[in-house]
Amino acid sequence: MPWSITIQQAPPRPEAIIWEELPFGRIFSQHMAVAEYKDGKWQEARVQPFEPLSLSPGTSALHYGQALFEGFKAYQRPDGFRFVFRPKDHWQRLNHSAHRLSMPEVPYELFISLLHHLLLQEVALFPPNLQHAIYIRPVYFATDPWLGVRPSETYMLVIYLTPVGPYYKDTIKAYVETELSRAASGGTGTAKMAGNYAAALLSGRKAQAKGCQVSLWLDAFQHEYVEEFSTMNVFFVQRDSTLITPSLERGTILQGITRDTILYLAYERGLSVEERDISIHEVIENITHGRITEIFGTGTAATIMPIQSLFYEDKVWELPPHTPIAQMLLTDYKAILQGDLKGNPEWIWPV
Numbered sequence: 001m002p003w004s005i006t007i008q009q010a011p012p013r014p015e016a017i018i019w020e021e022l023p024f025g026r027i028f029s030q031h032m033a034v035a036e037y038k039d040g041k042w043q044e045a046r047v048q049p050f051e052p053l054s055l056s057p058g059t060s061a062l063h064y065g066q067a068l069f070e071g072f073k074a075y076q077r078p079d080g081f082r083f084v085f086r087p088k089d090h091w092q093r094l095n096h097s098a099h100r101l102s103m104p105e106v107p108y109e110l111f112i113s114l115l116h117h118l119l120l121q122e123v124a125l126f127p128p129n130l131q132h133a134i135y136i137r138p139v140y141f142a143t144d145p146w147l148g149v150r151p152s153e154t155y156m157l158v159i160y161l162t163p164v165g166p167y168y169k170d171t172i173k174a175y176v177e178t179e180l181s182r183a184a185s186g187g188t189g190t191a192k193m194a195g196n197y198a199a200a201l202l203s204g205r206k207a208q209a210k211g212c213q214v215s216l217w218l219d220a221f222q223h224e225y226v227e228e229f230s231t232m233n234v235f236f237v238q239r240d241s242t243l244i245t246p247s248l249e250r251g252t253i254l255q256g257i258t259r260d261t262i263l264y265l266a267y268e269r270g271l272s273v274e275e276r277d278i279s280i281h282e283v284i285e286n287i288t289h290g291r292i293t294e295i296f297g298t299g300t301a302a303t304i305m306p307i308q309s310l311f312y313e314d315k316v317w318e319l320p321p322h323t324p325i326a327q328m329l330l331t332d333y334k335a336i337l338q339g340d341l342k343g344n345p346e347w348i349w350p351v
């Protein structure tokens with residue numbers, strides 16, 4: 001049963017979007033979708049003009065961090081077919097994060113109806129080609145204006161959109177973080193929690209100081225086993241085309257939907273895939289001996305991002321410039337978006 005959504009239309013966008021020169025996440029949709037939770041249930045839901053929220057300084061999300069988000073994309077094919085990629089999987093992960101932060105579950109009908117009505121109000125935002133996309137950002141947070149430390153009794157879910165192009169323009173350098181930690185087993189590393197990002201920013205600054213664009217995190221216990229980048233999962237490619245990625249069993253890694261899609265594509269290509277612990281020493285040793293030939297990150301924003309070098313313990317470890325496996329998997333990923341490759345039919349959700 002579709003959820004009932006009130007629609008309040010915003011005026012049309014005053015100026016056209018220049019798709020060739022998009023800054024990431026700076027242009028917003030004219031509308032946003034809002035749902036509120038109180039008295040033990042989800043209340044009115046609406047699509048309304050995009051505008052600032054009015055919040056008490058006591059808003060508990062600001063003090064105690066009950067705040068999480070999601071990120072996924074909607075596309076338009078050249079024939080005009082519009083779709084969202086894997087919305088149900090993102091909804092499931094939203095609820096996984098919500099559970100970890102003691103926040104109420106968001107019903108699928110509510111989530112998908114909000115999204116659908118929002119996209120229908122924003123059809124003008126769909127890009128002309130598959131190089132560009134609409135990035136969908138749900139943010140979900142606690143709104144109780146009291147200072148008691150306990151799960152909030154009221155919450156707000158807001159979904160809005162931003163048009164995006166390719167995230168990083170070139171290959172990137174990664175800084176291996178050997179002092180700070182992102183997540184420990186039993187912690188919040190598997191939740192897409194706002195605070196995980198705040199905690200990663202300092203490492204991002206260290207990375208920048210070394211000429212790198214991203215941090216590669218190691219396990220919190222020994223700083224030995226590779227976990228992921230701050231906003232992407234990590235894959236290693238061996239010379240024999242075997243793919244290695246850290247296993248989710250560590251309980252510290254974000255379960256990337258792109259990671260999952262790439263694993264599917266790799267199996268379809270007949271590549272061998274190992275989801276296992278991989279130590280930074282194994283990585284460095286195998287780069288040195290030419291046995292690891294590619295490293296790439298995966299995430300909704302960038303899809304597949306080849307890594308050019310690792311900065312580890314004051315040395316730079318270069319990777320070969322050619323990234324055939326990353327390119328092949330990216331081509332397959334795009335073929336799924338184009339509709340030329342099947343994938344799982346549930347992944348393509350028509351608008």
Ligand SMILES: *Cc1c(COP(=O)(O)O)cnc(C)c1O
Pocket residue numbers: 071192228229230231232233254255256257258259298299300301
């Ligand atoms: C969102 C995110 C990813 C990528 O997940 P996708 O579902 O592929 O976009 C990876 N790592 C972290 C820490 C993330 O927050």
